[in-house]
Amino acid sequence: xxxxxxxxxxxxxxxxxxxxxxxxxxxxxxxxxxxxxxxxxxxxxxxxxxxxxxxxxxxxxxxxxxxxxxxxxxxxxxxxxxxxxxxxxxxxxxxxxxxxxxxxxxxxxxxxxxxxxxxxxxxxxxxxxxxxxxxxxxxxxxxxxxxxxxxxxxxxxxxxxxxxxxxxxxxxxxxxxxxxxxxxxxxxxxxxxxxxxxxxxxxxxxxxxxxxxxxxxxxxxxxxxxxxxxxxxxxxxxxxxxxxxxxxxxxxxxxxxxxxxxxxxxxxxxxxxxxxxxxxxxxxxxxxxxxxxxxxxxxxxxxxxxxxxxxxxxxxxxxxxxxxxxxxxxxxxxxxxxxxxxxxxxxxxxxxxxxxxxxxxxxxxxxxxxxxxxxxxxxxxxxxxxxxxxxxxxxxxxxxxxxxxxxxxxxxxxxxxxxxxxxxxxxxxxxxxxxxxxxxxxxxxxxxxxxxxx
Numbered sequence: 079x080x081x082x083x084x085x086x087x088x089x090x091x092x093x094x095x096x097x098x099x100x101x102x103x104x105x106x107x108x109x110x111x112x113x114x115x116x117x118x119x120x121x122x123x124x125x126x127x128x129x130x131x132x133x134x135x136x137x138x139x140x141x142x143x144x145x146x147x148x149x150x151x152x153x154x155x156x157x158x159x160x161x162x163x164x165x166x167x168x169x170x171x172x173x174x175x176x177x178x179x180x181x182x183x184x185x186x187x188x189x190x191x192x193x194x195x196x197x198x199x200x201x202x203x204x205x206x207x208x209x210x211x212x213x214x215x216x217x218x219x220x221x222x223x224x225x226x227x228x229x230x231x232x233x234x235x236x237x238x239x240x241x242x243x244x245x246x247x248x249x250x251x252x253x254x255x256x257x258x259x260x261x262x263x264x265x266x267x268x269x270x271x272x273x274x275x276x277x278x279x280x281x282x283x284x285x286x287x288x289x290x291x292x293x294x295x296x297x298x299x300x301x302x303x304x305x306x307x308x309x310x311x312x313x314x315x316x317x318x319x320x321x322x323x324x325x326x327x328x329x330x331x332x333x334x335x336x337x338x339x340x341x342x343x344x345x346x347x348x349x350x351x352x353x354x355x356x357x358x359x360x361x362x363x364x365x366x367x368x369x370x371x372x373x374x375x376x377x378x379x380x381x382x383x384x385x386x387x388x389x390x391x392x393x394x395x396x397x398x399x400x401x402x403x404x405x406x407x408x409x410x411x412x413x414x415x416x417x418x419x420x421x422x423x424x425x426x427x428x429x430x431x432x433x434x435x436x437x438x439x440x441x442x443x444x445x446x447x448x449x450x451x452x453x454x455x456x457x458x459x460x461x462x463x464x465x466x467x468x469x470x471x472x473x474x475x476x477x478x479x480x481x482x483x484x485x486x487x488x489x490x491x492x493x494x495x496x497x498x499x500x501x502x503x504x505x506x507x508x509x510x511x512x513x514x515x516x517x518x519x520x521x522x523x524x525x526x527x528x529x530x531x532x
Contacts, residue, residue, distance in 0.1 A: 120157050123153055124154045146174045159186070187212035190213050245280065299315065301350060332346065337352050338354070344356075426530045446516065457474070462529055471501065473529055474492060487508075501522050
């Protein structure tokens with residue numbers, strides 16, 4: 079049994095030497111190592127006879143970094159790593175020899191289908207330390223991602239990855255810390271942290287909008303409306319207020335003339351709004367005001383039955399009716415129309431004529447008098463003949479009697495002494511509606527008298 083095992087080993091050794099010499103003659107001994115293999119990185123295998131070109135297939139595949147030749151099986155194992163990249167996986171094996179691709183080898187991490195695992199691996203594989211972007215397979219498992227590698231710290235900046243790691247509404251922060259790459263090695267490969275931006279909540283990988291308006295985490299003024307939007311919110315002052323939404327102040331629509339009150343209304347400012355009220359004398363909602371006819375509606379305060387009400391725009395006027403005096407709101411009968419002396423002798427009438435009895439008014443009054451009875455109803459207004467009214471020189475009223483509306487007037491009484499405008503005396507006269515009263519005083523001399531007529 080031992081002899082058989084020794085024979086087998088001898089055959090493999092001899093055959094391996096023959097194959098190794100053949101390969102080294104074609105490819106060079108500097109890239110081929112007998113009795114060693116690179117384990118764990120085989121991506122393809124191929125059965126091949128010796129006469130096939132030893133490295134042609136490897137040279138045509140960008141992934142191929144090296145291969146193991148299995149001597150006893152005439153099989154090649156293609157690997158995407160070199161022993162320089164993974165020295166811990168380079169182990170002795172008498173049935174294999176190791177071959178490193180000798181020309182046009184694609185640098186590790188330079189293309190998507192040949193991603194590296196760490197910055198250290200690239201540094202060891204390529205023998206240089208250029209900080210730049212490389213392709214990695216460890217950023218997102220199953221995906222090649224392009225990211226910056228700091229060869230000084232040997233840290234991958236995952237935040238520069240071509241594959242999104244954090245939510246679109248998150249901030250990526252690169253962290254440098256030692257991470258376990260294999261059972262044998264630690265690498266300063268680092269990590270990263272995803273943090274949701276302000277206005278979003280979640281673990282950073284998934285971020286959902288935070289509705290500040292619903293949660294009450296906004297800073298809008300109490301007199302504004304909060305409107306949520308993606309990642310933030312807006313504040314808008316309510317109608318009747320002005321400001322940036324976070325501070326809102328009442329608008330005085332009345333003083334700024336920003337109201338819609340009618341021209342015949344009063345604007346009253348309120349907190350956040352205003353109120354319109356029609357002025358006195360108008361009715362409506364304050365925006366449209368219509369004149370009130372106080373006279374027709376009976377809302378006036380004119381003296382009832384004694385005054386006349388006249389409507390005006392927004393108000394009314396009161397005027398006392400005939401036979402009354404006052405401001406229209408208070409109308410009274412003139413005292414002279416109630417308190418007067420009576421001149422009622424028939425001898426005062428202009429139609430009375432006598433050459434035997436003569437009367438004189440030099441001692442009359444002063445006071446208010448009314449013509450009544452046989453004397454007539456009023457003072458004569460045309461020049462009577464001499465010797466009428468029971469006197470030599472009869473008196474008559476010049477200028478006519480006033481109307482009620484004329485009120486108290488001054489007139490002149492002339493006495494006919496042969497001339498109609500002989501003697502004279504000024505008096506006052508008022509129309510009391512159905513009669514007249516006269517404020518009389520004594521005549522300038524005797525044998526002059528005030529005459530009456532109908």
